[in-house]
Amino acid sequence: MTTVLVIEDNENFRTLLRAFLEDAGYEVVEAEALDAGLSVIENQESPFAAALIDFWLAGQSALPVLDRLRVVSPATAIILITGGGPNLSIEASRSFAEVSGPLHFLQKPFGRAELLKLLHHCVS
Amino acid sequence: MGNELGIEGDDLVSDLAAAALVEQMVRTAYGSRVSADIQPLQWSIIRYISRTPRERCTLSWIKSYLGRTHAPVSRAIKKLVERELIVPRPNPDDARSSLLELTETGMEIAKADPLLRIVDSIGKLPPGDRKRFRDLVRTVALTLTDIDGQ
Numbered sequence: 001m002t003t004v005l006v007i008e009d010n011e012n013f014r015t016l017l018r019a020f021l022e023d024a025g026y027e028v029v030e031a032e033a034l035d036a037g038l039s040v041i042e043n044q045e046s047p048f049a050a051a052l053i054d055f056w057l058a059g060q061s062a063l064p065v066l067d068r069l070r071v072v073s074p075a076t077a078i079i080l081i082t083g084g085g086p087n088l089s090i091e092a093s094r095s096f097a098e099v100s101g102p103l104h105f106l107q108k109p110f111g112r113a114e115l116l117k118l119l120h121h122c123v124s
Numbered sequence: 125m126g127n128e129l130g131i132e133g134d135d136l137v138s139d140l141a142a143a144a145l146v147e148q149m150v151r152t153a154y155g156s157r158v159s160a161d162i163q164p165l166q167w168s169i170i171r172y173i174s175r176t177p178r179e180r181c182t183l184s185w186i187k188s189y190l191g192r193t194h195a196p197v198s199r200a201i202k203k204l205v206e207r208e209l210i211v212p213r214p215n216p217d218d219a220r221s222s223l224l225e226l227t228e229t230g231m232e233i234a235k236a237d238p239l240l241r242i243v244d245s246i247g248k249l250p251p252g253d254r255k256r257f258r259d260l261v262r263t264v265a266l267t268l269t270d271i272d273g274q
Contacts, residue, residue, distance in 0.1 A: 061272050088269060089191025091168065096271075099262045107180070107189060 002123055003027040005044075005051040007037040007065060008081070009058045017052060020112045026119075033057055037065045047073040049123045052115075055082035055093045063096060070101045077122035083108030149245075153238040162209075165192070165200045167237060173210060173226055174234045182221045209233055 004026045008014040011032065018028045029048070031037040034057045051069060053062050062080075069076055080097050084090045094105055104122055106115065129140070154164065162170070168190055173181050176189075187197040201224065204210045209230035212222035226234060249257060266272065 063266075063272070084188065084191065086271075088271060090189045091172075091191065092269070096262060096265070099258050107185065 001025070001027045002049045003029060003046075004119070004123075005037075005040060005048040005053075005076070006030040007032075007040075007051065007057065007062065008054045009033055009056070010054070017115070020115055021119075024116050024119075034060050034062065034065060037062070038068055041065065041069050041072055044073065048076045050077040050079060050119055052079045052081055052119075055080055055097060056085035059086065061085075061093075061096065063100075066097055066103070067100060078103040079106055079118060079122060080104070081106045081108060081110070149242060153241045156236070156238065156241070158233065158236040162233070163200065163203075165190075165196060166204055167239075169197070169200055169204060169224075170209065170226065170230065170234050171237060171239070173224055174231070178223055178225070179217065181224045182215065182218075183224075184221060186224075204230070 002025075004021055006014060006017050006021070006028055007030070008017060009032055014030055014032065018030060021028050029040060029044075031040045037053070037057070053065060053069075055062050057065075066078065066080075069078065078101075080094065080103050082090055082093050085093065088096075090107055097103060098105075104118055106118060154167075169186055172186050172189055176185075183194070183197060183201060186201075187194055190197065201210065205212060208227055210224050211227050212224055215221045215223045246254060246257060
């Protein structure tokens with residue numbers, strides 16, 4: 001089964017993402033914060049096919065997670081999801097995330113079909 | 125060395141020169157004949173449309189992405205439509221908004237994006253320097269924007 005890592009601090013949205021992904025046949029590993037995300041990445045048994053990562057995790061940027069994931073698991077497709085955050089445009093957030101390596105990008109809000117279409121493209 | 129800017133010491137003088145060169149790079153890129161006719165916000169809109177799925181090319185998505193208010197984005201879009209660089213199409217999902225597309229001319233203009241001049245220069249760096257440059261730019265930009273308390 002294809003495993004997808006979800007790092008998202010909003011519990012309701014994280015639950016919704018898990019439901020979308022599990023319904024589509026993906027196995028989901030989730031983390032709710034920066035530290036938990038780093039821990040999951042360090043302890044993964046096999047590389048995740050893809051990682052859905054919110055740029056803002058409780059007011060902190062997800063850049064440390066992105067940096068670590070690119071080192072530990074370079075084959076994992078990264079999908080950055082963001083709806084904007086404090087004092088930084090979505091455009092700038094994307095640039096901060098993209099300057100250190102390629103990623104796919106999905107601006108919030110998005111629906112199930114949009115997410116699965118992109119994810120399928122990333123893992124196939 | 126001392127001056128009215130309060131810049132003292134060789135390192136600080138060189139840092140000021142580096143900052144001036146960063147500014148000069150951007151000015152030079154935006155100063156070409158084609159680029160100068162289009163305002164930076166208009167370039168951002170052209171860039172957004174050229175790399176975003178069609179169904180997300182509405183005024184609402186664009187202003188949210190760029191972190192701008194309605195009025196300046198609306199004015200910039202109007203200008204681009206007047207210059208026939210973008211064209212509004214009916215939105216099948218929302219009758220109140222239009223889907224914005226680049227025209228043939230708009231697509232040609234997009235190839236003259238001023239940022240591509242800087243991209244071209246970065247691409248000429250040796251691979252190690254290229255990565256180091258990107259890392260350093262990110263670090264300096266993080267400090268400036270003060271995210272993550274840098």
